[in-house]
Every structure is written in structure tokens, then in C-alpha cells.
Amino acid sequence: MSATAPRALPLADPAATARLGAALAAALPAHGGLIVHLYGELGxxxxxxxxxxxxxxxxxxxxxxxxxxxxxxxxxxRGPAYHFDLYRLADPEELEYIGIRDFLDADALLLIEWPQRGGGxxxxxxxxxxxxHAGTQRHATLTAASATGQALLTALELPAAQV
Incomplete structure (x- = not known):
């Protein structure tokens, strides 16, 4: 995979964050798995x-x-989607107990909040x-970590007025 520069976006308000989510959905391929890690403080x-x-x-x-x-x-x-929130995870090994590997379907969309708490x-x-957080606003940085992620960022369309 050739490196793609991260995309940095200011988000004026929660509605702008919601528009970013909708734009990401529009850029997703019709089928195929994707794993998204979401980082950020509470709120x-x-x-x-x-x-x-x-x-x-x-x-x-x-x-x-x-x-x-x-x-x-x-x-x-488009297939199954799984929203994980690992904020309250007491031990990363709990993911093994809930069968995280079972969620790795070839067509699954995995959205994982607080992935750093899940360790390996x-x-x-x-x-x-x-x-x-950026003062009263928020800021998003999107970084491709695979060829699939790079294709998504390439397809992502964000009109200047959208976010």
C-alpha cells in the first residue's frame, strides 16, 4: 500500500460530525469488510x-x-455491522470471551470505539x-491503514460546506 496523507477536517458542531458519518457511509464499497478504529476523548x-x-x-x-x-x-x-465500545473493558482478554473472531466476517463492518483498550x-x-476537541469545535483526522482504507479515503467526497 502506498501511503496516503491523513485527511484533517474541522467539525463545527455535532451536525457536521453526523454529516461526516453519512459521507463515510456513501464512500463505503457496496460489499466487503472494513474495520474502523475510532479514537477520541469522551464526548x-x-x-x-x-x-x-x-x-x-x-x-x-x-x-x-x-x-x-x-x-x-x-x-x-451491505452486510452485517458491529459497533464495539471498549471503554468499560476491564481486561482485553474479555474480547476473546465474547468471541471477537466470530465478528470477522468477510463482509462485516466493524466500528470499534476505544480500540486501544482491547490490546492485541x-x-x-x-x-x-x-x-x-478544538475549543468549542471538534476536529477529525482520517488515516488509511490498509489498501481498503485508502480506497475509502479516495472515494470520500466532502464538499467544503458539508463539514
Whole structure:
């Protein structure tokens, strides 16, 4: 994989974060697996981004952070999606107990908040999303970590007024 420069984006408000999630959904291939690691402090917008991405992919129900359950499954037209929130993970080995390997379906979309808490049990990312507070706004940095992630960033269209 040739390196792609990270994409840095200012996010004026939560609605801009939601628009970024929808833009990511639009850039996803119709089929095929993708692993997204989401980093950021509490309240940085990780769940907002995941919620808008899942809604843009056709999910019509609630999308909550699976902080206590660790993972929430979704059935989408493009294939299964799994939203992980590892914030309350007491021991990375817990991921082995919940069967994280079972979620590594070739067509699955894995959205993993707080992946650093899962140690070596978390699968490698295709795309890394870092969300940070920047005063009263937020800032997103998207970095491709595989050829699949690079293709996603190449396909990502963000009109200047969108974010």
C-alpha cells in the first residue's frame, strides 16, 4: 500500500460530525469488510459519527453506544455491522470471551470505539478516525491503514460546506 496523507477536517458542531458519518457511509464499497478504529476523548463525537454512518447505510432504529454490552450488531443491506465500545473493558482478554473472531466476517463492518483498550485482541484497522476537541469545535483526522482504507479515503467526497 502506498501511503496516503491523513485527511484533517474541522467539525463545527455535532451536525457536521453526523454529516461526516453519512459521507463515510456513501464512500463505503457496496460489499466487503472494513474495520474502523475510532479514537477520541469522551464526548468527542465517536458515537455520533457511528450513528449517522449506520443510519446512512439504512438502519432505521436507535443506535446507542454499547458501553456495557461491548458490542451491538446491526443487519444492513451491505452486510452485517458491529459497533464495539471498549471503554468499560476491564481486561482485553474479555474480547476473546465474547468471541471477537466470530465478528470477522468477510463482509462485516466493524466500528470499534476505544480500540486501544482491547490490546492485541482488536483486529487491525483499515481506517483510523481520530476525533478531538478544538475549543468549542471538534476536529477529525482520517488515516488509511490498509489498501481498503485508502480506497475509502479516495472515494470520500466532502464538499467544503458539508463539514
Amino acid at each position: 468527542a463525537g465517536k458515537t455520533t459519527l457511528v450513528r449517522s454512518l449506520l443510519h446512512a447505510l439504512g438502519h432505521h432504529g436507535a443506535v446507542r453506544s454499547p458501553t456495557y454490552a461491548l458490542v451491538e450488531p446491526y443487519t444492513l443491506a 485482541f482488536v483486529p487491525a484497522a483499515d481506517l483510523v478516525v481520530q476525533l478531538d
